[in-house]
Amino acid sequence: xxxxRSELLFSYGTLQxxxxxxxxxxxxxxxxxxxxxxxxxxMVEITDPEVLRKSGQRFHPIVxxxxxxxxxxxxxxxxxxxxxxxxxxxxxxxDYKRELVTLAxxxxxxxYVKA
Numbered sequence: 001x002x003x004x005r006s007e008l009l010f011s012y013g014t015l016q017x018x019x020x021x022x023x024x025x026x027x028x029x030x031x032x033x034x035x036x037x038x039x040x041x042x043m044v045e046i047t048d049p050e051v052l053r054k055s056g057q058r059f060h061p062i063v064x065x066x067x068x069x070x071x072x073x074x075x076x077x078x079x080x081x082x083x084x085x086x087x088x089x090x091x092x093x094x095d096y097k098r099e100l101v102t103l104a105x106x107x108x109x110x111x112y113v114k115a
Contacts, residue, residue: 005079008109009088010034010101012041012075013061014054023054024087031076035104036111039063039073044095044114051093062095064114077109085110 014020044062096112
């Protein structure tokens, strides 16, 4: 992992889309499969026109902590710069908050969960 990419960001949704990555990070991210144990997933309706334009999707996945280790949400973990993490914050709407979680791999990563 390059030195300037000091943050890990886990995505289970639209941050995995190439068009969203190019719009927010100005590059395609290389990710590795991972999962978040103890979380469940549902959907949230997006009304922010800029997010709708970038993702092309009206409904986005959202996760909530269930506390049940049998629950798990699959996704990708990306190495990003602090500036790219800020760009991800700008993309996410107020339904989400960024939280540090431990992934199935044991790595700690930032993820957007239900606010």
